[in-house]
Amino acid sequence: MTPPALPPPVPEDVIQAALRLQGPAHRTPVLRSGTADRLLHAHLFFKCENLQRAGSFKFRGAFNTLSQFTPEQRRHGVLAFSAGNHAQAIALAARLLDMPVLIVMPEDAPASKMAATREYGAQVVTYNRYTEDREAISQRIAQERGMTLVGPSEHPHVIAGQGTAALELFEEVPRLDYLFVGVGGGGLMAGSLLAAQARAPQCQVVGVEPEAANDAQQSLRSGHIVRIATPRTIADGAQAQSLGPLVFDIVRRQGHDITTTSDLHLMQAMRFFAERMKIVVEPTGALAFAGAQHGGVDIRGKRVGIVISGGNVDLARYARFLAD
Numbered sequence: 001m002t003p004p005a006l007p008p009p010v011p012e013d014v015i016q017a018a019l020r021l022q023g024p025a026h027r028t029p030v031l032r033s034g035t036a037d038r039l040l041h042a043h044l045f046f047k048c049e050n051l052q053r054a055g056s057f058k059f060r061g062a063f064n065t066l067s068q069f070t071p072e073q074r075r076h077g078v079l080a081f082s083a084g085n086h087a088q089a090i091a092l093a094a095r096l097l098d099m100p101v102l103i104v105m106p107e108d109a110p111a112s113k114m115a116a117t118r119e120y121g122a123q124v125v126t127y128n129r130y131t132e133d134r135e136a137i138s139q140r141i142a143q144e145r146g147m148t149l150v151g152p153s154e155h156p157h158v159i160a161g162q163g164t165a166a167l168e169l170f171e172e173v174p175r176l177d178y179l180f181v182g183v184g185g186g187g188l189m190a191g192s193l194l195a196a197q198a199r200a201p202q203c204q205v206v207g208v209e210p211e212a213a214n215d216a217q218q219s220l221r222s223g224h225i226v227r228i229a230t231p232r233t234i235a236d237g238a239q240a241q242s243l244g245p246l247v248f249d250i251v252r253r254q255g256h257d258i259t260t261t262s263d264l265h266l267m268q269a270m271r272f273f274a275e276r277m278k279i280v281v282e283p284t285g286a287l288a289f290a291g292a293q294h295g296g297v298d299i300r301g302k303r304v305g306i307v308i309s310g311g312n313v314d315l316a317r318y319a320r321f322l323a324d
């Protein structure tokens with residue numbers, strides 16, 4: 001079942017999404033750190049989406065999307081393919097809205113991730129990532145069961161939902177000069193740009209990609225969507241190979257800039273968060289801070305928002321990053 005095409009999201013959609021999320025989502029805290037301010041010679045405001053429900057901002061886009069399903073869509077439920085935060089976000093949002101949910105995951109996904117997704121009430125279907133095509137599998141199941149497939153970024157309601165983290169930050173912290181956000185599929189950046197249009201037009205939104213996964217930077221600079229091979233980086237939530245057309249259009253129209261950071265700097269940022277700020281941040285969640293520190297943007301003396309986008313990391317892996 002193909003739902004009717006939706007118009008691209010506008011700033012007002014982020015404001016509406018924020019109303020829908022009042023209650024179901026946490027209004028996450030904004031932390032400060034004197035040490036970080038001294039280190040970067042700026043006034044930093046950390047929006048802690050690692051403390052969001054299901055551990056990342058992805059819950060915002062998932063809930064905003066599922067809560068606007070038609071009764072027919074609700075009855076048949078939702079399907080997503082992901083081994084990461086999107087899967088957990090969709091599973092939790094579906095449970096809260098009491099609809100069937102199926103997640104397609106690689107059979108070698110971390111057992112902890114699979115268990116967490118099942119705990120949220122999702123049915124998990126596995127596939128072999130070397131021999132099978134997850135999109136084809138997902139589409140076949142969606143068709144057979146009448147389920148609606150929801151991707152992690154290329155959807156107007158997902159983008160509007162992701163923008164609500166920045167919207168909350170702009171409402172709580174006036175006069176920000178910069179906002180740094182991590183970039184994978186670009187839903188978070190596109191939503192943050194719309195939020196800035198609504199509440200902080202003076203604020204420059206800067207996307208941060210892993211060095212090895214700089215497809216969005218290349219796309220922005222060349223003016224067309226650039227596709228890359230699956231990149232190698234510890235930032236597993238930012239391994240998208242390209243932006244989709246909906247996201248690219250928003251980022252190109254208003255998009256300010258995209259910078260990059262290395263895996264080494266991501267590890268240092270994770271360590272900083274653990275040691276100085278006492279918070280658990282996953283590698284992808286550290287992109288914005290590492291980018292603000294090392295991405296070559298002159299933020300000295302400025303008021304700077306940093307979206308800490310997620311905190312889901314396998315503990316054994318996390319311990320290795322901290323020890324290295």
Ligand SMILES: *Cc1c(COP(=O)(O)O)cnc(C)c1O
Pocket residue numbers: 056058085086152153162182183184185186187188189237238282284285309310311
């Ligand atoms: C998905 C994700 C991102 C990237 O968001 P996009 O909307 O795909 O650009 C960044 N950080 C975390 C923790 C994520 O889960």
